[in-house]
Amino acid sequence: MPHRLSRPGRRIDPARALHFTFDGAPHRGFAGDTLASALLGAGRILMGRSFKYHRPRGPVTAGQDEPNALVGLGQGGRFEPNQRATATPLFEGLTAISQNRWPSLEHDVGSVNARLSRFLPAGFYYKTFLWPASFWKKVYEPVIRASAGLGRPPEGPDADRYEHLHTHCDLAIVGGGIAGLAAALEAGRAGRRVLLMEQDTIWGGRTVTDGAIDGTTIDGLDPAAWVARAVDDLSAMDSVTLRSGLMGAGVYDHGYLTAHERVADDRPGADAPRHRLWKIRAGHIVTATGGLERPLAFAGNDLPGVMLASAVRDYVCDYAVTPGRRVVIVTTNDDAYRTALALLDAGVEVPAVIDARSQVTGALPTRVRDRGVEIVTGSGLRAEGTGRVERVLVCDVTGDGTPTRRIACDAVAMSGGWSPVPHLWSHCGGKLTWNDERGFFAPDPDRPPVGADGTGMVSAIGTAAGHMDAAACLGQADTPVTQPVERLPRPTWIMPERAGPALRSKMFLDYQNDVKVSDIQLAAQEGFVSVEHAKRYTTLGMATDQGKLSNINGLAVLSDAVGRPIPDVGTTTFRPPYVPISMGSIAGEARGEIFQPLRRTPLHDWHEANGATWEPVGHWRRPYCYTRDGEDIRAAVSREIRNVRENVGLLDASTLGKIVVKGPDAGRFMDLLYTNMMSTLAVGRCRYGLMCSENGFLMDDGVVARLSEDTFLCHTTTGGADRIHAHMEEWLQTEWWDLKVHTANVTEQWAQIAVVGPRARDVLDRLGGMDLSRDAMPFMTWSDGTLADLPVRVFRISFSGELSYEVAVPANLGRALWDRLLEAGADMGVMPYGTEALHVLRAEKGFIMIGDETDGTVIPQDLGLHWAISKKKDDFIGKRGQQRSHMTDPDRWKLVGLETLDGGVLPDGAYAALDDRNANGQRKTEGRVTSTYYSPTLKRGIAMGLILNGPDRMGETVTFPGTDGKVHTARIVDPVFYDKQGARQDV
């Protein structure tokens, strides 16, 4: 049985008890424990159930690579599933629940799957549920989903906050074991800027625990003392940043590295970011990520009580817990003998060490033998028991598994040897080489991931580079190291090597996903010979541990099954992150109010306080309409439109783009940008202009004002401001660099308020300061002046067909002007109107809207805007595009107005359908609706659309089948529905 030992543990403080619950039951552990060590200390080894067969599982590791001991942590908005108990530091009040079981972890109905395992082999999803097809969605998938799976997703919003940190360094070292510390010392002494990170909460890696067992010394010190001295030395260096609890997660191009920091996991509810994602730009990256011990594939290797040998000694030495009272060790190498020594030192019985090697003569085994432990050479084993290990049956490792003896025990410590952790090296293309002697893949220093200069941007050092002894890990010839010399391991992929099907189907490779040796062999037999295909077919390595334990063993089994050497089979792809990181840390601060930047006009707060229904326009929010008590949106829009036509309305037009173009060549540049002739525009006057892409398609429109002989102000659409400014700069900087022109996007310098309606002039006159009469300021002119003592620039332009002034005022005075307009016009019925009223007003006048009448395939000629395309100019952007045969095709759909016969409103985007059908059996079309509204002015539906030969078909009817099954019939009419002469705007 697992239990707490009465001896010190390196990480724990027995004077500080911590209380926690697991599945509701109260437990006690110590400060420094992980959840797994505390549960073992409390006598519990069953911590989870597997994904597919619901098999009972205990922890197999003591760290981040754990596939079995997954729990749900926290509650409510802080619940998080699939957390590794072995890597979760215990804290006071921790609540954990087990997963994938019903009704309880001990008695799980789903474990019947294990008995059906014969019917659930590799790829069973693809084989079993093919027929009948209709059963997949309704029957098979729900059943599979209910029985498979791990933790439940959290419900409700995440209660915590997260953040990012950008940092730069010369050298980022991932891993704070002795290799990483030594590299940091060397670089720090050379004055380089170093960031050294360690995923664990303490420094030193494996060497501290292992060295205390075997008596290793570094520079005359025991490893703990050497590590403490190194950390002290590094802390004293200004150019070195040391950070524990920071996990190097991913390596990307150009020395970019991400790392995940757990800030407040152990303080739920604290006012602190829970996790922090570090975004590191490093001159060079060093991976000192150490190694992972491999399990052995023997039958029964997934029984609770079977653990990696290194995990067993970590539990014993670091946490003072043991997984059992009698622990059998099974190994292929000398390293596992450290576990035997640790157990013996802790007073735990070690009945035997089963070693696959026929000759066992190393220094560590000799010490174990000297302490009276039997070493059974040339052997393997299988484990048996109900719900946990009760015995092992020893056999010849090269044989078929016939038992030669039986040993009672309650735990097994296994070691299939060590593999370097190559993940970060490999993320960005670093290649691996196979070390046949030791049976692992290690980074190939000749094929590193390369940076912008073509040289390696990542180096692997220490165990991560394939070095398995302390001296090589340090990489410092002048530092004396004493450490027992280890003999070579005997890579053993299946134990015993000639096991029959019965044993092979109990040898687990991927614990979490229940992938066994037999599954990989079946996949190979069925033709999935590529490692990537076999992975996906069997789900090997697709669990939350991403194959940390199973990868090498699985591909070795595959290699054997397909009869190709291991390096030919290769590994699957290593992708970031190294271990799962929270989605919250990726989003960082971007949630809630600051999920996205919201652009606010100077009048935003007024709109918000006065009933605005918002419409997102890019990142701006513009008022769609302002609803009053008892009004719905439609009523509000109608009221706003009628008020503009009858009295006066105010529109916040601040979002419209405003770009200043200045220079001796500004006129030439403007003529190239716009389809119109702009260089002839007189100072003080305005002109509506069109801008096209070089393919001729209409991309933006707006009013241009000539401010002076060499200065133009270009208004763009709201969404076009940044895009059009970039467009101008691109042409200036790449093609027309010889033009003397400067541009500036001054959109946000100004608040702009449109004052629109028959009483517009009356309201403005009341503010006083400018003569805005028809004679002093005719239609399509602008003027600087003051209104109500505020400095303004007034444009007499109209997008509604009414008498209209757009008044620009420095943004910080925008609210003052708005307030004064409301006050001055109160008795004239002044009221604000929103974007929907704006749209309807312009549609009543037949004015086009970029994004409605245009969609990137429409040229000005389609919209009847020939008058705005200069024939005198040699060139403008889009001119040649518009001369292509398809652009001059008379059959292009052209803009017309559409009036339904019944006065109703046409559905937006509807297509005009013909009776004929195309080769696919679809109705042929002859046009589509581009804008459609109810017009409160005309009291009927109005629409614009692009129709085949439309302008030549006035009075004809076209039919629009709606998605509601109704067919709408509309008459083709002139697109100007209201005040065709334009008398109202020119008063």
Place this chain on the structure above:
Amino acid sequence: MSDHATPLAQARSDGYVTVAEDAPRDMIQLKGDLSDPGLADAVERIAHAAMPGPLGLSTSDSAWIAWMAPDELLISLARGQGADALSSLSRAMGDRHHLALDVSDMRAAIRLEGAAVREILAKVAPIDAVTLPVNTVRRTRVAQVPAALWLSGPRTAHVICFRSVGRYVFDLLSLSARRGGEIGAF
């Protein structure tokens, strides 16, 4: 109430670094040939500060000049001095090809005060905030929007961004400066 409404209405938040709207200043955007001694002379005369080099920001008692691009400066003056400075600048520039505009209302300006100002900048901008020298301007991004930032002293940083996203940037910096988020790595 004054007619003049700054984008953040003097907002302030006190975390482990104080985040507050900076006092309003007048600003002139100048585009032109920065290597022209005539331009440098005109600029130095209105700001009483030296012409900055690339990424530089030079200061006088009441003004500063920031290098924004190889052909662009931003000149900041005490509030109320912009209009006169702009006309003197335009006069001094004469026929030289240039663009000078009053952009006093175009931006939100935020000041950060505290020992950990570099840390707050590092949370939101992909720059190397640790080595950023005082009076060096970085045009970069803060989280999702463009901004310019610089340190005017070891404990004071300035962030300017477009007016419309001033509230976003203020909220972002305030959250980043909230107590509990101290990193202490720099």
